[in-house]
Amino acid sequence: MAFNSWTEFWAMGGYALFVWLSFGTTYALMLGLWWYSKRQHKQIQQQICAKAAREQRVRQHQESEK
């Protein structure tokens, strides 16, 4: 351990602002991209399913008209 206490660790030898700003932003951006990509994947699946269901309804309707 390079620090003697937690307070010393969080203080980062006086560079706390810059070190924690860097690490915080990095992890926020990474988590954001992960979350966004995950959500996008789910939305694409839902859209494809909705489209397929709509096509099926149209087909059923056309058949009942015959």
Add this chain to the structure above:
Amino acid sequence: MWGSMFRWLDPYAKPETLYHLCGRLLPYLMVLAVFTLLLGNIWGLAFSPADYQQGDSYRIIYIHVPSAIWSMGAYSSMAIAAFIGLVWQIRVAQWAVLAIAPIGAVYTAIALFTGAAWGKPMWGTWWVWDARLTSELVLLFLYLGVIALSGAFSEAARGIKVASLLAIVGVVNLPIIHFSVEWWNTLHQGATITKFAKPSIDPSMLWPLLISILGFALLLAALTCLRLRSQILIFEQHRPWVRQLLDSKADSTQKEQN
């Protein structure tokens, strides 16, 4: 010769096979990425000794260098995929360009931001228009250009083609970024590990750095798998295999709910 050399890759050019391969790899890559990132970063933050000149501010290196290296690594992969997609018309390669571009853009943004937050206490300024910083900023614009162009045409195939061309042309920026610290007079320090000579860093600092670099690589791979799966679904949505896959998936979630 080239044909037989790459024949083993053929099945993976099939979207369905690649979709399932990415799905199988994704959880392993993700767990490994999180573990490696945390190991490298916590080691670097708490256990590595402070720098004799820069004190504890140097610990930003454990995210700055990995994100900068892989901002260029992601660009190379994207450009290779773009080249394969343009020349051999391999569709999964074309989709890989779309999958990688946003990840590369985020890595570049991280490299620029952490660089600024490191520059402020060490150089006394968040930003200077010097060669290394400017060429890395150009890299960000290249990524944004690829993303914007790929969506700028009503015909998706055309957008991918134009974006791929930009990605390939933009490769000239990579050697400029790497050698900028040698070619120009710059505030940015020279290469520490990405050179042929012995790394100019103590092993107690080098090991957590190498592990962090590996962590960023694994995260890049994991995110690429996830995003490539989305692209495959978009472009293959009218194929029977996608319909079957989503149908069986809907059935299983219904059963879970009942």
